[in-house]
Amino acid sequence: MKPFEMHPNTDIAWCPGCGDFSIRKALIQALTELDLDPTRVVMTSGIGQAAKMPQYVNTNFFNGLHGRGLPLAVAVKSVNPSLTVIAEGGDGDMYGEGGNHFIHNIRRNPDIAHFVHNNMIYGLTQGQGSPTSPVGQKTTVQVEGVINEPFNPLAVAISLGATFVARGFSGDIPALTVLMKAAITHKGYALLDIFQPCVSFNKVNTFKWYQENTYILQENHDSGDRMKALALAFEKDPYPLGILYQVENRPTYEEKAPVYQADKTPLIHRQRRLTAVEALMTP
Amino acid sequence: MRNSFTIVLSGEAGQGLQTLEDLIMASAGEEYHVYSSKEIMSRVRGGNNTVEIRLATEPVAAYQETIDYLFLLNDHAYDRLDSRVQDSTVIFAEESFLKGHEGGHKQLLSLRAMAKALGNPIYINTLLFGYIAGILDLNQGTCHDLISDRFAALKPAIIASNLKAFDEGRRASSDLDLPPTIRKTSHPVPLKILNGTTAVGLGALAGGCNYISSYPMSPSTALLVFLSNHARDFDVLVEQAEDEIAALNMTLGAWYAGARGIVTTSGGGFALMEEALSLSGITETPAVIHIAQRPGPATGLPTRTEQGDLNLAVYAGHGEFPRIIFAPGYPEDAVRLTQKAFYLADKYQVPVMILTDQYFLDANFQMAPFPLEEAPLESFVVKTDKAYLRYRLADHPVSPRGIPGHGEGLVKVDSDEHTEEGLITEDFDVRQLMNDKRLDKESLILEDYQAAELIGPEDYDTLIIAWGSNYGLVKEYVETTDRDKVAFLYIKQVFPLHDSIRDYALAARQVLVVENNATGQLAALLKLHLDIKVDDAVLKYNGEPFSIEEFEAILKEALL
Numbered sequence: 001m002k003p004f005e006m007h008p009n010t011d012i013a014w015c016p017g018c019g020d021f022s023i024r025k026a027l028i029q030a031l032t033e034l035d036l037d038p039t040r041v042v043m044t045s046g047i048g049q050a051a052k053m054p055q056y057v058n059t060n061f062f063n064g065l066h067g068r069g070l071p072l073a074v075a076v077k078s079v080n081p082s083l084t085v086i087a088e089g090g091d092g093d094m095y096g097e098g099g100n101h102f103i104h105n106i107r108r109n110p111d112i113a114h115f116v117h118n119n120m121i122y123g124l125t126q127g128q129g130s131p132t133s134p135v136g137q138k139t140t141v142q143v144e145g146v147i148n149e150p151f152n153p154l155a156v157a158i159s160l161g162a163t164f165v166a167r168g169f170s171g172d173i174p175a176l177t178v179l180m181k182a183a184i185t186h187k188g189y190a191l192l193d194i195f196q197p198c199v200s201f202n203k204v205n206t207f208k209w210y211q212e213n214t215y216i217l218q219e220n221h222d223s224g225d226r227m228k229a230l231a232l233a234f235e236k237d238p239y240p241l242g243i244l245y246q247v248e249n250r251p252t253y254e255e256k257a258p259v260y261q262a263d264k265t266p267l268i269h270r271q272r273r274l275t276a277v278e279a280l281m282t283p
Numbered sequence: 284m285r286n287s288f289t290i291v292l293s294g295e296a297g298q299g300l301q302t303l304e305d306l307i308m309a310s311a312g313e314e315y316h317v318y319s320s321k322e323i324m325s326r327v328r329g330g331n332n333t334v335e336i337r338l339a340t341e342p343v344a345a346y347q348e349t350i351d352y353l354f355l356l357n358d359h360a361y362d363r364l365d366s367r368v369q370d371s372t373v374i375f376a377e378e379s380f381l382k383g384h385e386g387g388h389k390q391l392l393s394l395r396a397m398a399k400a401l402g403n404p405i406y407i408n409t410l411l412f413g414y415i416a417g418i419l420d421l422n423q424g425t426c427h428d429l430i431s432d433r434f435a436a437l438k439p440a441i442i443a444s445n446l447k448a449f450d451e452g453r454r455a456s457s458d459l460d461l462p463p464t465i466r467k468t469s470h471p472v473p474l475k476i477l478n479g480t481t482a483v484g485l486g487a488l489a490g491g492c493n494y495i496s497s498y499p500m501s502p503s504t505a506l507l508v509f510l511s512n513h514a515r516d517f518d519v520l521v522e523q524a525e526d527e528i529a530a531l532n533m534t535l536g537a538w539y540a541g542a543r544g545i546v547t548t549s550g551g552g553f554a555l556m557e558e559a560l561s562l563s564g565i566t567e568t569p570a571v572i573h574i575a576q577r578p579g580p581a582t583g584l585p586t587r588t589e590q591g592d593l594n595l596a597v598y599a600g601h602g603e604f605p606r607i608i609f610a611p612g613y614p615e616d617a618v619r620l621t622q623k624a625f626y627l628a629d630k631y632q633v634p635v636m637i638l639t640d641q642y643f644l645d646a647n648f649q650m651a652p653f654p655l656e657e658a659p660l661e662s663f664v665v666k667t668d669k670a671y672l673r674y675r676l677a678d679h680p681v682s683p684r685g686i687p688g689h690g691e692g693l694v695k696v697d698s699d700e701h702t703e704e705g706l707i708t709e710d711f712d713v714r715q716l717m718n719d720k721r722l723d724k725e726s727l728i729l730e731d732y733q734a735a736e737l738i739g740p741e742d743y744d745t746l747i748i749a750w751g752s753n754y755g756l757v758k759e760y761v762e763t764t765d766r767d768k769v770a771f772l773y774i775k776q777v778f779p780l781h782d783s784i785r786d787y788a789l790a791a792r793q794v795l796v797v798e799n800n801a802t803g804q805l806a807a808l809l810k811l812h813l814d815i816k817v818d819d820a821v822l823k824y825n826g827e828p829f830s831i832e833e834f835e836a837i838l839k840e841a842l843l
Binding site: 013038039040041042044047052054055058059060061062063064065068071072073074075076078079080082083100101103104257258259261262263267268270272274276277278280281282283 | 473474475476485488489491493494496513514515516517518519520521522524525526528529532533534535536537539540541542544558559562566618650652653654655657660686687688690691692693694695696697698699705706707
């Protein structure tokens with residue numbers, strides 16, 4: 001059994017044919033190829049079908065509240081920077097309920113990987129529109145079609161200064177594995193938005209639709225060009241897949257934190273001296 | 284009430300009242316028993332704010348309504364104070380500040396002209412400090428040192444000018460023929476002047492706090508500021524979160540990974556944290572939460588005081604899970620209870636709340652230094668082995684807590700109901716076992732109950748119960764009243780409540796509860812949890828603390 005693999009009898013709660021299975025396969029492959037130690041990896045997540053991912057990967061995890069995977073991730077990484085931290089969830093979880101955390105963690109630039117399954121629909125709650133649903137799509141709630149403009153996570157991330165912004169597709173596991181490895185090894189906040197079909201509730205953005213409406217970025221794409229990357233983030237029909245933007249060597253949140261300026265020891269390994277506190281209690 | 288002497292400074296936001304209060308408290312505190320409290324408007328500039336400094340022959344920690352010496356710092360400083368001025372009050376002010384007001388003895392004090400003579404209106408506050416120092420006969424060297432420290436960042440010439448202004452002010456008041464103030468005190472050991480916020484902050488540092496993520500909200504923010512200022516020296520990671528929801532979720536992430544975190548917030552911010560409190564409950568992730576109460580509902584009175592969020596703290600969060608709530612009433616307790624909060628959060632893997640309020644946090648007390656206990660720094664984190672199960676039922680009710688990266692095991696934590704391993708389950712039997720495991724911690728928590736303090740005669744027939752910031756008030760009352768057999772029970776752990784409280788109540792003929800809220804929230808909890816019949820609830824909920832005079836008048840009517 002691979003180190004991150006679960007017991008074969010594990011009951012997985014996803015629908016048969018769900019893109020989540022492929023994403024899981026790519027994730028375990030990426031973690032394995034990076035030769036990471038499961039005891040040194042932490043996954044955080046919120047609620048939703050995608051957010052169940054940590055349940056099916058044998059590593060440390062904190063599966064918290066809907067929308068709140070990122071606050072957990074940045075905190076874990078900041079008190080123990082020696083851990084590898086991945087926050088994972090769906091489009092509703094990370095861009096809707098957790099939208100404020102998405103914005104502000106880009107600003108922080110913690111050294112974490114952020115994987116967002118984007119199927120443009122709410123799955124676990126059975127088929128409501130998501131922040132990324134296209135205008136006009138009919139859903140169980142938007143019965144006459146979605147009227148709000150879809151959220152553009154990649155454009156938002158690039159404009160806010162994210163240091164790694166990529167898009168993958170669950171239908172191409174080898175390419176997704178490469179993107180995941182790049183995101184995990186990237187120093188700083190790495191957003192990987194992952195297109196996936198929802199076989200139960202999204203009859204518009206199907207596997208075939210994604211195949212027909214995406215293309216893989218050319219190898220000669222200059223991922224260091226922020227304005228070019230922003231233009232790519234606005235491209236649709238077809239949507240580009242790959243690393244749109246990456247900038248190296250930006251200081252991370254942990255590196256910038258005052259508490260790590262004079263001492264790189266993880267916070268959790270430092271000792272408190274009560275004599276110093278008592279000194280503050282003396283006039 | 285105690286023999287005391289009250290000085291009130293009345294001015295507006297931005298006039299330097301805070302600096303004056305600090306300087307007077309630090310210098311007068313060496314030679315008197317002192318206590319200061321303030322009431323401020325919710326604005327950055329203008330309005331009317333007052334600072335009260337109470338000097339006494341014995342320790343005091345209660346607000347006094349009547350004023351002995353009143354200093355007016357502008358032309359609208361008198362407007363809200365008529366009712367606090369008596370015939371004997373001496374009012375120090377520029378002529379123009381007194382217009383339209385009767386009462387009291389007027390003592391002209393032209394700080395503006397004095398500052399002008401010194402060459403700069405900026406010296407007004409230092410002049411006034413000197414003037415008050417002259418009245419109180421404060422040690423000149425001490426005052427000079429305080430001024431030099433306060434303005435250490437400024438040029439030597441400016442410091443020298445301030446010292447001159449101080450001396451000028453001191454000289455101006457020394458030869459006045461004023462009514463006497465109060466006898467000085469010789470403190471056996473120097474006392475630390477500190478406010479409630481600092482006491483909570485010291486307790487957090489003493490409890491091993493190395494993480495704070497919070498969103499600013501009055502009156503809770505000063506704790507975030509305190510820990511920020513000590514972040515480097517004490518290895519505290521400070522994060523101003525994007526919202527309160529992030530703040531508590533981040534704090535849970537920090538505890539999960541092995542840190543000791545706190546959030547500081549007020550009622551409105553805490554309301555936003557409720558779901559995360561529930562997450563702390565089901566995942567058995569420790570948390571320490573400082574709730575600085577102010578009057579609600581909603582925005583309420585942002586800079587005023589109330590004890591209206593006890594019910595919020597007791598019932599916050601969906602589902603059923605244990606919690607601990609402390610309500611310190613004086614600085615030593617704020618230090619010890621906050622320190623203990625971290626210890627108990629770690630030991631029982633539950634959220635622990637420190638419930639304070641604006642009045643307590645902003646009031647300045649005197650505290651004798653005391654040695655801190657090492658024990659609360661003890662970590663309950665275990666090194667995991669390969670077979671580690673985060674929620675092992677054999678360890679009912681407290682399964683040892685591992686953290687990621689420490690040992691060979693994996694630490695799996697889930698907000699869904701979970702198995703011993705931490706995986707999602709819908710097995711009804713497991714659900715019940717896990718629920719019992721969480722709730723059964725309460726009996727252990729009660730074994731660690733922070734006992735209530737009885738002040739006054741053991742053979743009381745009247746028992747006054749209070750919590751949190753009313754400590755100083757009720758203590759002063761029972762220690763000075765001419766009624767005998769009146770005692771004060773100060774409840775510092777307000778949840779869960781221990782049976783021992785009932786025994787105190789049963790021994791009394793009359794039980795009164797004193798609270799700064801409209802509905803008697805502790806009184807209701809005492810009835811619900813301990814079946815204590817409260818005869819009278821003495822309540823105040825207009826945004827102000829009780830004054831000692833008001834309290835004496837109320838009790839005169841209320842006592843059998």
